[in-house]
Amino acid sequence: MIKYWQQEDGKLVEKEEGELNRHSKIWVDARSVTRDDIAELEEKYKIDPENMLDALDPDELSRIDYNDDFEYTFAIVRLPVFSPGDDISYFCTPLGIIIKGNLFITICWTDCEVLRDFAANRIKDLSFNDFPAVTIRFMARADIMFLRYLKELNRRATTIQNEMLQSVQNHELIQLLNIQKSLVYFATSLKSNQMLLEKLRKTKLLKLDDEDQDWLDDVEIDNRQAMEMVDTYTNIMAGMNDAFSTVLGNNLNIVMKTMTGWNLVLVLPTLITSYFGINVPLPWQKSPWMGAVIVLSMCLFAGVLAYLFFMKRRLTPEVKKRVPLAQRRKIRIQKRTIAKMDKQAAKKK
Structure with a gap:
């Protein structure tokens, strides 16, 4: 599914492809992409197929580089995802970002709350005229969702612990195992995003002004806080498993x-x-x-x-x-x- 967005009066407005103002900044939003969407993106916007595969690989880590053959900046950011219907409700996915002229292209194999928040204009003071700033805002929103999901995981673990005080069943043990898997996914993604943040500070691929540098500092603080929370919850879960193993x-x-x-x-x-x-x-x-x-x-x-x-x-x-x-x-x-x-x-x- 490919959607097109342009900013009018400070708000993002969804438009049909024929209604786009080609002289203004355009956000090409590709979520839950199909094979037809992949072929359309590669043909219409001249995207390297290897970059497309990297953006759709669930295990791809965060990075940024410049594609000399196709002349665009390519970055990958890890985003948290909440899917209630899956066994593992909390996991992570890569978001491919391509900056090419007046196009800001995002590619994701699934849907997530970060992308929905941008499309619903929940991001304050967002300006799509500054693509480097938009990239940082995506990472900032990802950190906010990481922190929120970590708190929800902690509440779930507390509820399961209270249930296990009454009786230890296989269902509760499987739920604890799924929470541990989610924490591992979060820890890996946060460390990968931290490396990307450090590279953004040094690279010249994105031209950051003083305001962008301040945003980058705030994002680093939030990312480190999320990393510390993951470590804390992981240690708590390990101690909880040892305690219940002793009880059994x-x-x-x-x-x-x-x-x-x-x-x-x-x-x-x-x-x-x-x-x-x-x-x-x-x-x-x-x-x-x-x-x-x-x-x-x-x-x-x-x-x-x-x-x-x-x-x-x-x-x-x-x-x-x-x-x-x-x-x-x-x-x-x-x-x-x-x-x-x-x-x-x-x-x-």
């Missing part, structure tokens, strides 16, 4: 102790009855009441053992603590909040 190991040990206790209770009656199956004369074996006496004795003996092992809590599993009512309410509120955020994001998408 302890629960398994408790179950094994319980099974051992039952085996001790049941093995002694079995041992006594096995004596009557051997071909050896036993005392009182011809007595009509001896069978009942033996059965009652074994039941009494097993009851005494059960009392010693379980009622005295020597091998009894630990009593699971009941989660307080206030904490259960907090868990329900967190679940509703996350579900509401997912629905809002799905509607925006």
Whole structure:
């Protein structure tokens, strides 16, 4: 899908290709591109196919260079993406940026909130007459979304942790694993963007004025803050996984102790009855009441053992603590909040 935007009275306006003012700056917005879109971009705007493949590669890292053969500046910026329907809801995607004359071309294999914010005029004081500044604003918006998504991931992890305090299920463990994957994607993308920011400060491919340099400083601060948050949340998740692994190991040990206790209770009656199956004369074996006496004795003996092992809590599993009512309410509120955020994001998408 290819859209065309031009700025009028400080706001971006979507236009048909035939309505474009060729003397003004044009934003060619290519999202969720198809093969036909790729062929159209390559033919109409003379884009290097290798750059097109790089922009559509989900694993491509951030960079900037100049294409001498096709005479344009090419950059890749990593953007965060929230997709509620996927197993891993939070991941990252490359955004290809091509600056060629009065054209500002963005290429992305999917859609994301950063691009929607630009198209919806949610970016304050945005001027498409300064393409280097627009590039920096894309990175600034990406950092804002990184920070927002990191906070949402932290809230989800807290909710899952509260659920696991009640019972540990495979579903919660899989959710924690997906959150860890998202944190790894974010960490890799933020480090890649940080390298791009450092290169923008040194390169001459984008001519930055004093105001752009100030914006660049602010973006670097936000990017470093997001990197520190990722490291913090990653360490918290690692500690949480270790703690729950220990809990699962302890629960398994408790179950094994319980099974051992039952085996001790049941093995002694079995041992006594096995004596009557051997071909050896036993005392009182011809007595009509001896069978009942033996059965009652074994039941009494097993009851005494059960009392010693379980009622005295020597091998009894630990009593699971009941989660307080206030904490259960907090868990329900967190679940509703996350579900509401997912629905809002799905509607925006």
